Amino acid sequence: MQYLVQPGGALRGRLRVPGDKSISHRAVILGALAEGVTEVRGLLEGADVLATIAAFRAMGVEIEGPREGWLRIHGVGLRGLQAPQAPLDCGNSGTAMRLLAGVLAGQPFASSLTGDESLQRRPMGRVIDPLQAMGARITSKEGRAPLQIEGATLHGIDYVLPMASAQVKSAILLAGLYAEGRTCVQEPAPTRDHSERMLRGFGYTLEQEPLRACLQGGGALQGQAIDVPADISSATFFLLGATIAPDSDLLLENVGINPTRTGVIEILTRMGARIDLTQLREVGGEPVADIRVRSAKLQGIDIPPRLVPLAIDEFPAIFVAAACAEGQTRVREAAELRVKESDRIAVMAAGLRSLGIKVEESADGALIHGGSLTGGTVDSHGDHRIAMSFAMAALRSQEPIQILDCENVATSFPTFPELARQAGLDLAQVNP
Missing domain, CATH: 3.65.10.10 (Enolpyruvate transferase domain)
Structure with a gap:
């Protein structure tokens, strides 16, 4: 074209x-991990977000739509995902790959994340390193996709981001939902805070200070109605x-x-x-x-x-x-x-x-x-x-x-x- x-x-x-693409991704992810139904309006129906939807369908989440920006997600709770039968294809979406890595790091099953040629050239070490510090078992192709993720028990960490990245911050917080103890992320500069806002919107307790966010593992998310700007x-x-x-x-x-x-x-x-x-x-x-x-x-x-x-x-x-x-x-x-x-x-x-x-x-x-x-x-x-x-x-x-x-x-x-x-x-x- x-x-x-x-x-x-x-x-x-x-x-x-x-x-908004960033909010659309996160609405799908948290809706799938929540208990109860999440209804989304204004969802971006681009290929990146569709890849995230397909990934959760492949892990057993029932999702109706999308139709003209509308989506209904029947959440399975934090512990309700099922092992996918094939690699999860993130297409061209770095957001999907990095955030899904955070979710999958704490699952009891093995999974694989891949993407198109462009995505396979993008660096994933920045998200692999902190997840491994939490106990995740991830192998990659010299810090790039495809990522092979084995089931693991995670523990909370206090992580200082070497560079400002909302995707890495979000991946760590998502992994923190599954970790034993407390997970904190410190930023060198402000980045988009959609994950923090939406976690609170789904009823999860999150502590925030300037450039710092913390949460305790083991809580629960509750389905919500989301209007995406x-x-x-x-x-x-x-x-x-x-x-x-x-x-x-x-x-x-x-x-x-x-x-x-x-x-x-x-x-x-x-x-x-x-x-x-x-x-x-x-x-x-x-x-x-x-x-x-x-x-x-x-x-x-x-x-x-x-x-x-x-x-x-x-x-x-x-x-x-x-x-x-x-x-x-x-x-x-x-x-x-x-x-x-x-x-x-x-x-x-x-x-x-x-x-x-x-x-x-x-x-x-x-x-x-x-x-x-x-x-x-x-x-x-x-x-x-x-x-x-x-x-x-x-x-x-x-x-x-x-x-x-x-x-x-x-x-x-x-x-x-x-x-x-x-x-x-x-x-x-x-x-x-």
Whole structure:
């Protein structure tokens, strides 16, 4: 699948992007491990979340749906999972693999986690190490998938994360549900806290201090009704497009604005974006707002390193914003970008250069020189966020942009082409 996006245009109107992927994953996981029924509305029906659903079905959990964002999960309790008969395929989802590793580490049966070629290149040592410290028996292919997990008795640990990672933090807390004693995780910087919020929402006692969360093993989760807000990571592409395209005025409805996820709003606002939050409210323990974004003239900035973990998934869009800004934008302390679905620093730098933008790479970031986008061909390397970011770049390009290898957009945002066209982007999907 390729995208061919014509230059120019504006984004206008009202949109609701799909449900938050991080919350959708966790709703499925905790719903399956809870006692009683969990009903989910607003679920993201992308390939990543479907992989998590399939994994729990393979372990004996009855799940109805999904249908138009609705899902009903008949929980089996923390001790009710059954041994899967085949490896659990996480597809392209690092979230599914790392969080499932935490759940499976404390089961009495053996299991295996695998994924597609891209996922098998991503580092899993960061989650294997703390789980092994808890007593898990996990073997891997030099710290990468597939992961072979044997049944084990776990014990609680007090773990200091070497780098900020919500996925690793969540995996440890999920394993802590099965551990004897107390499990604590200390972060070096804030990361998304959906797991902590949702554990409390399912009735589990969790102690929290700034940058620290603790729980005692052996409790129980109770089924809940979950309303998943729209995904700010998906909304980001429209924040970008409406900011860089002249005469744009777009309202994004019911977007989750968890403070551990709004780094992109702060970064774009520092660059000069006109982003207004209205109708602030709370839904299912998560803060939500409507977001209005209008065209703005951007200035390059030095992005504060403290904001990097709060916008880690949004940097492909931020790179495009930087390319459209006056002056230079510097990204530092973002080495995590090199081990996402692709090496996002290298792939974004190569794509921007092919469109006429000067980019200087460093080991942990880049210096982007704002300029004029010429148009041309960009290889997304199968990275969904890079494909969607470059699609929005065409709003400011002089010629069409062709984007290669876009199949994986379905992992996080299957309706992106439809919603982008609805808002005003001239995007065609091409099967070469």
